Amino acid sequence: MFSESDKTGLLAVFGLLLTAGLMVRQIKGGILWGILATSLLGWVLKIAPAPEKLMAWPHFPVHLFGQALMGWNYFTPKQTFNLIAAIFILLFVTLFDSIGALMGLGQQALRLDSSGKLPRSSQSLLAIAVGTAFAAILGTSPVAPYLESAAGISQGGRSGISSLVVSALLLLCTLFLPLLSAVPAFATAPVLILVGVLMLGGSIRSINWDDLCEAIPAFLMILMMPITFSLANGLAIGLITYPLMKLFQGKIREISPILIFLGFVSVLFLVLMTLQKL
Numbered sequence: 001m002f003s004e005s006d007k008t009g010l011l012a013v014f015g016l017l018l019t020a021g022l023m024v025r026q027i028k029g030g031i032l033w034g035i036l037a038t039s040l041l042g043w044v045l046k047i048a049p050a051p052e053k054l055m056a057w058p059h060f061p062v063h064l065f066g067q068a069l070m071g072w073n074y075f076t077p078k079q080t081f082n083l084i085a086a087i088f089i090l091l092f093v094t095l096f097d098s099i100g101a102l103m104g105l106g107q108q109a110l111r112l113d114s115s116g117k118l119p120r121s122s123q124s125l126l127a128i129a130v131g132t133a134f135a136a137i138l139g140t141s142p143v144a145p146y147l148e149s150a151a152g153i154s155q156g157g158r159s160g161i162s163s164l165v166v167s168a169l170l171l172l173c174t175l176f177l178p179l180l181s182a183v184p185a186f187a188t189a190p191v192l193i194l195v196g197v198l199m200l201g202g203s204i205r206s207i208n209w210d211d212l213c214e215a216i217p218a219f220l221m222i223l224m225m226p227i228t229f230s231l232a233n234g235l236a237i238g239l240i241t242y243p244l245m246k247l248f249q250g251k252i253r254e255i256s257p258i259l260i261f262l263g264f265v266s267v268l269f270l271v272l273m274t275l276q277k278l
Contacts, residue, residue: 016190051182064139
């Protein structure tokens with residue numbers, strides 16, 4: 001007989017193949033239909049608990065307000081280095097995750113200009129910074145762009161209007177938390193895999209694979225992101241190896257001072273991450 005992990009694995013494979021098939025057929029909302037079908041199959045087979053009800057009035061999370069500031073009650077001068085390291089690590093992770101997601105999503109949405117830059121990226125980062133600061137005070141996760149947005153872009157959502165509509169619908173979804181929280185992980189995992197396909201398509205084509213100075217850092221970035229479960233770690237590896245490859249080529253002068261600075265910052269980031277784990 002199949003074990004519980006075998007059953008969930010088989011359902012995840014089923015969801016992957018079904019969703020991929022719907023996307024290949026260019027069926028609108030194919031990703032959502034795949035999640036729904038896989039969830040229903042899991043509920044019917046009793047591999048995942050079915051929702052007890054569809055709707056419920058959400059509880060206002062008052063207990064989360066101000067939790068970000070509660071740690072000051074336990075802070076001592078001896079912890080200054082740990083505090084600085086934690087702030088730097090969180091800043092680096094949030095910044096690089098945001099930059100990586102913005103560039104990847106911008107490329108998929110065909111919003112990059114002729115020089116490969118994202119217009120009004122400074123305003124985007126400012127919005128992310130303000131949103132993240134307020135999110136911490138309110139006790140929620142950072143407000144940052146997520147690569148999962150590639151699923152919406154693939155369905156045609158490429159404007160601010162689509163984002164506003166999604167935000168309104170997300171607020172409405174709080175009434176359906178009993179139903180949404182019952183959606184099992186094996187139903188959403190296939191979507192994350194397919195989002196990776198959507199994200200890699202345009203990005204990989206723009207890499208000059210004939211130039212090892214570009215190919216090696218790019219490959220290491222792509223490889224390290226899933227291995228370390230971190231977009232920031234992958235970007236850090238790329239920012240370190242690319243200047244090194246240029247140095248080995250004898251073309252270090254082609255690298256901008258900002259990129260060299262980011263390479264040193266990346267080394268510091270990885271060192272601090274390692275020290276935090278010791």
